Amino acid sequence: MEDRALVQSDNSKSPPTTKHWHFETDVEGIGWLTLDVEGSSVNVLSREVIAELEEVVTHIEGLAKAGDIAGVVLLSGKPGGYVAGADISEFDQMSDPAILPEALKRTHAVFQRIEDLKVPFVTGINGFCVGGGLELALACHYRIAVNSEATKIGFPEVKLGIFPGFGGTGRSIRQAGPIDAMQLMLTGRNLRASQAKRLNLVDKLVRHPDTLRWEARKAILSKRKASPAPFSKRAMAMGPLKGRVADRMRDETAKKVNKAHYPAPFALIDLFEKHGDNPKAMSEAEIDAFVPLMGSDTAQNLRRVFFLSEAFKKQGAKPKPQFSRVHVVGAGVMGGDIAAWCALRGLAVTLQDMDMDRIKPALDRAKGLFKKRLKTRQAVDAAMSRLEADVEGKGIPRCDVLIEAVVEKLDVKREIFEAAEKRLKPGAIMATNTSSIELERIAEGLENPARLIGLHFFNPVAQLPLVEVIQSKLNDEASIRVGCSFVLAIGKSPVVVKSAPGFLVNRALMPYMLAAVERVENGESPEQLDAAAVAFGMPMGPIELMDTVGLDVGASVARELGREVPEGSRFAKLVADGKLGRKTGQGFYRWENGKAQKAKAPPHANLPGLGRDLVQPLVDTTEIIVSEGVVADADHADIGMIFGTGFAPFLGGPLKARQDGKA
Numbered sequence: 001m002e003d004r005a006l007v008q009s010d011n012s013k014s015p016p017t018t019k020h021w022h023f024e025t026d027v028e029g030i031g032w033l034t035l036d037v038e039g040s041s042v043n044v045l046s047r048e049v050i051a052e053l054e055e056v057v058t059h060i061e062g063l064a065k066a067g068d069i070a071g072v073v074l075l076s077g078k079p080g081g082y083v084a085g086a087d088i089s090e091f092d093q094m095s096d097p098a099i100l101p102e103a104l105k106r107t108h109a110v111f112q113r114i115e116d117l118k119v120p121f122v123t124g125i126n127g128f129c130v131g132g133g134l135e136l137a138l139a140c141h142y143r144i145a146v147n148s149e150a151t152k153i154g155f156p157e158v159k160l161g162i163f164p165g166f167g168g169t170g171r172s173i174r175q176a177g178p179i180d181a182m183q184l185m186l187t188g189r190n191l192r193a194s195q196a197k198r199l200n201l202v203d204k205l206v207r208h209p210d211t212l213r214w215e216a217r218k219a220i221l222s223k224r225k226a227s228p229a230p231f232s233k234r235a236m237a238m239g240p241l242k243g244r245v246a247d248r249m250r251d252e253t254a255k256k257v258n259k260a261h262y263p264a265p266f267a268l269i270d271l272f273e274k275h276g277d278n279p280k281a282m283s284e285a286e287i288d289a290f291v292p293l294m295g296s297d298t299a300q301n302l303r304r305v306f307f308l309s310e311a312f313k314k315q316g317a318k319p320k321p322q323f324s325r326v327h328v329v330g331a332g333v334m335g336g337d338i339a340a341w342c343a344l345r346g347l348a349v350t351l352q353d354m355d356m357d358r359i360k361p362a363l364d365r366a367k368g369l370f371k372k373r374l375k376t377r378q379a380v381d382a383a384m385s386r387l388e389a390d391v392e393g394k395g396i397p398r399c400d401v402l403i404e405a406v407v408e409k410l411d412v413k414r415e416i417f418e419a420a421e422k423r424l425k426p427g428a429i430m431a432t433n434t435s436s437i438e439l440e441r442i443a444e445g446l447e448n449p450a451r452l453i454g455l456h457f458f459n460p461v462a463q464l465p466l467v468e469v470i471q472s473k474l475n476d477e478a479s480i481r482v483g484c485s486f487v488l489a490i491g492k493s494p495v496v497v498k499s500a501p502g503f504l505v506n507r508a509l510m511p512y513m514l515a516a517v518e519r520v521e522n523g524e525s526p527e528q529l530d531a532a533a534v535a536f537g538m539p540m541g542p543i544e545l546m547d548t549v550g551l552d553v554g555a556s557v558a559r560e561l562g563r564e565v566p567e568g569s570r571f572a573k574l575v576a577d578g579k580l581g582r583k584t585g586q587g588f589y590r591w592e593n594g595k596a597q598k599a600k601a602p603p604h605a606n607l608p609g610l611g612r613d614l615v616q617p618l619v620d621t622t623e624i625i626v627s628e629g630v631v632a633d634a635d636h637a638d639i640g641m642i643f644g645t646g647f648a649p650f651l652g653g654p655l656k657a658r659q660d661g662k663a
Contacts, residue, residue: 085131336362350395536611
């Protein structure tokens with residue numbers, strides 16, 4: 001039912017004139033409040049937006065006191081999006097401790113005024129409702145959400161080095177209970193609408209956005225109000241249980257992040273331990289705990305990473321190209337996983353290799369990925385139907401993108417592209433996943449060598465977000481933009497890199513890994529070196545990383561960079577014996593079920609200091625790469641190393657860390 005006809009403005013008591021909020025009442029006395037932030041594609045809660053909300057709430061309070069309103073419905077004026085949270089562009093200014101506390105108190109106060117209204121205040125959620133957007137929704141009396149893939153509900157603040165600061169800590173615990181609410185805040189993960197309803201963060205689901213207004217009207221007229229979490233859940237924050245739950249959260253969090261590097265989750269747990277049994281007190285205490293986090297080095301660097309990653313999303317071609325079919329040549333670990341990722345992202349994929357015996361393991365791995373990432377059997381089956389074995393290469397003429405991902409042998413790659421070029425349709429991307437060979441050498445035999453670009457993915461494909469888009473001296477800017485568009489279309493982050501040995505990531509990584517291997521050859525403990533790198537802030541140590549990349553790949557890249565593996569070394573012997581690391585079950589470590597089996601690391605007086613020494617070759621090489629113009633600037637280098645290697649995001653990347661004296 002189209003119920004906009006219900007809305008008829010009553011001008012007898014006019015609402016304040018505001019840019020971002022629009023308020024009107026209908027014949028039933030229902031107030032319709034719409035947030036539509038001017039000049040922005042998404043709704044964000046800037047200081048100006050909050051200031052206007054104060055005016056609107058004052059007007060609503062007056063109507064309620066006079067008995068002139070039955071209730072209020074809050075909706076978004078943006079199609080497909082509710083509220084994306086606070087305005088991150090204001091965060092640097094807001095980190096000033098002379099400004100931030102007062103601004104937080106102001107937002108807390110207006111949200112509390114909404115919650116204290118004597119008339120029902122209902123909100124309808126369609127699309128992303130995250131961060132401050134969820135905090136605003138939780139201040140409302142009743143929440144209705146569209147049950148679609150587009151609706152995402154969560155608290156991502158921990159990824160920016162903070163936690164919810166608009167009263168959301170206590171309100172989420174009140175609604176979902178301490179365990180579920182804290183997990184949501186500590187992980188930063190998003191929920192589907194149905195999951196949010198199971199956690200009591202949403203009260204009702206609707207199937208289509210068009211029904212939001214009608215259901216909200218019914219909720220107002222029925223004076224519906226959300227109930228808090230049942231006592232059985234709230235009891236986990238009461239008495240001695242609260243301390244035990246807090247200790248368990250600290251232990252689990254410490255397994256994932258270092259408190260010295262990422263203080264926000266631990267500060268949130270401390271806040272919970274003090275006030276988790278009193279949601280209102282927890283929300284009020286939130287401000288004092290939040291302020292020091294906002295100005296921390298970690299939060300500032302994570303904001304920088306966020307803005308860089310957002311800027312890189314604008315690198316695609318315009319108008320935006322459409323991609324529907326991908327053909328991957330090479331069903332090994334990289335090729336098979338690239339094919340699986342593209343199928344997971346909704347593209348039709350043909351996967352080619354010499355025979356089905358080589359393709360079948362890739363299909364099996366793909367099914368495992370789909371089962372892990374997709375929630376229903378139907379979705380898994382649909383993804384599998386999009387991934388087709390193609391020994392004869394029948395998919396080449398139909399594809400929009402061809403990706404070669406075979407062994408690092410120049411003659412093999414040349415042969416593949418010379419044959420494929422004759423069969424590809426005009427405009428199709430022709431790309432190599434080479435990890436180290438210059439594109440100009442691969443393209444020598446092509447009729448149109450300018451057509452070949454590099455799309456260098458990283459292992460494991462499903463986890464690492466970076467794809468290096470390699471530009472040779474033969475490429476024009478347009479082909480690189482189209483390559484960036486494809487990377488963005490499959491949910492990855494493109495960084496443009498000029499064709500040079502090792503490009504960016506491998507060239508910077510190899511001196512780091514080889515220096516660590518040399519230390520192992522000289523008798524140092526691989527476990528200790530890995531532990532030191534992790535203590536510094538790396539996601540894994542250099543020896544485990546070499547095993548993960550593959551010792552054969554490492555040796556090949558080392559040769560491309562002019563670094564031969566010494567004959568008679570342990571490294572050379574492992575490669576000669578086919579002990580190539582994780583993929584063969586044995587390398588520097590023995591591997592079981594995808595995990596390195598490590599002995600206990602020997603003690604060391606200063607593990608972070610040793611880790612800093614270990615990463616110096618990486619930082620030095622990254623600086624050289626920028627000076628040579630292989631990437632556009634230090635920002636590109638930093639984001640590439642963070643997304644491609646996991647280099648300590650809390651430090652802002654290797655060059656930012658050096659600038660700050662931390663690497």
